[in-house]
Amino acid sequence: MQVSFACTDHGLKAPRTSEPNKQNTSSPNTASAARARFRTVALIARSLGSFTHRHHISLKESTGKLTGMKYRNLGKSGLRVSCLGLGTWVTFGGQISDEVAEQLMTIAYENGVNLFDTAEVYSAGKAEIILGNIIKKKCWRRSSLVITTKLYWGGKAETERGLSRKHIIEGLKGSLQRLQLEYVDVVFANRPDSNTPMEEIVRAMTHIINHGMSMYWGTSRWSAMEIMEAYSVARQFNLIPPVCEQAEYHLFQRDKVEMQLPELYHKIGVGVVSWSPLACGIITGKYDNGIPESSRASLKSYQWLKEKILSEDGRKQQAKLKELTHIAERLSCTLPQLAIAWCLRNEGVSSVLLGTSNPAQLTENLGAIQVLPKITANVASDIDKILGNRPHSKKDYHH
Template sequence: MTPMIYRHLGNSGLKVSVLSIGGWLTFGGHTEKETALECLKAAYDNGINFFDNAEEYSDGNSELLYGEAFRRFGWDRTTFVVSTKIFWGGKGVNQRGLSRKHIVEGTNASLKRLGLDYVDLIYAHRPDDCTPMEEVVRAFNWVISQGKAFYWGTSEWSAEEIADAHRVAEKLGLIGPLMEQPEYNMFKRHRVEVEYQNLYQKYGLGLTVYSPLACGVLTGKYNDLILPQGSRLTLDDEVKEERWLSQEGQANILKARKLQEIALRLGVQVSHLALAWCISNANVSTAIFGASKVSQVHDNLKALEALPLLTAEVVAEIEDVLGNKPKSLTSFR
């Protein structure tokens, strides 16, 4: 098996595996506990060092599962990177959003569920128009100063919101967001490849992208226009509406069929090709995948073998199928 590749997270000194595993839609609820734990172990044993989570995933149960994995497997804390995201902590008026109160209390609650003294990365899971940016920046800096996290970042923030956070941080002599966690895959590209362009050079922004397989569409499992029971599109009605029932969703499934033809000709699966394409972007520090079976972890790792196959000719062929190339692209490796 191809050895894991590690990249710096943005302009920091921290290194993360280019493939990572997360708990959205899988761990703590939809996947049987022992299977989920074995998925995490398989990831770690094969060089994955970044484990992504959030306070809202399975109402906190995903973090509880991670905590059990850390205790059961006894991994050296210095050998892995773990994150959480703060925004949706409950239904109470102060249990969500980015007030200083919720950022601090949400962080403490996440650490308790994870059974850790600190997380390496902590994210503002969404922007909060109701909270002043200065309050958000000060709160995350306080979390860092207390040793509860090492770096803070954002998830699904616009380029202007991220730049605003940096302007506030610079004014106050504080730390701005290091990383952003956007959706990025062959079907969703504009934000990563165009909107964030100036942020990579100006602020050293790193990306920990999610849904690199477009919630399973880029695995080929939906190519026959049938929804397999237990698949991701059957677990979340909102995701199902977007990826399956919409006109765009159906068009993307047809594109996945054509992409599978390219992949098979190269001797790989379309999922390997899609993951390799994603991490071939030099601005992507890591791509987070989900897994409900140990075999899926091992299969996704084959993307590392597919990475050298992305020649200029193959990339051009992929672009012909996708037909969505932004006018301005980031540099690709």
């Protein structure tokens, strides 16, 4: 039970000056009685204070000051998200056990992470179930969390995939059931759907927001043109536009986030939630000497990743990573920390989603926040020289 009292000294002291036409009605007996009431209230407040649940401090107080976690607006909406979020792709319900999933979420939450991302398709819905079970078990306040999910692939039937009004509404209901939540904070439309008119998508997203099933909506893997079309439809029909785009962004994938999306951020307020900051593990440096047996690239389902690493471009990337390691050493950080901090340096990036399968790796990645101030303009320039892939924009969005 939380009890607070507002006590003032009104009536305890006689006014220093009396107004011309009013008499001072305070008497010694009145002042004495007021002081007695004040003391009684103070004693009650002190006695009740010992029963106050002090472990339920707001997220900002319990993590922001202690961990140094930074919070940013999601695009130009008012929603505050941690600059690092935790993704559940391939891990929850897939590569790791439920116990490890709980460890990861606990480490993330205790380090100030409030953004947890999933999707209806991750591990065929198991990721949402595990995420929901952990939230329920930990008894975290729902208001301290930002839960996001993505819709597109919900099932095998023709009507269980895509972005039709039917699947958006039914798909989100299914996600909420698996998550054991009344609402999500952001629902993402994953991939544009050429079979569905844009107006239908925007109207369906507006419907689920108006009915309290989601607070905001965003896009995932959409082009700048498609996002702009959704925004235009929303403005034309007085509907709700998207607030952010989920996009792949890392040292070797820069064009979209650095060339296309800045204009949308400045013109219509669409921010970026980026994913794969370590390029599916390529940037960790573990593929420097081939494909380790325990790595993701060794799995049959990731044959494409193995081919990418062993290709000519893949070998060139590994050579560049060796050079980047020297910069990381100069900054007293690891290569993954440097890569994640580099992503955070982009002004349009609201949050970077971390995908990790073990607690030690997550703790290391979270340390990227301390590296961010070290990436000065000179350091960024050195990184660009090594990479040799800086996009050249025709327009400077800073002016």
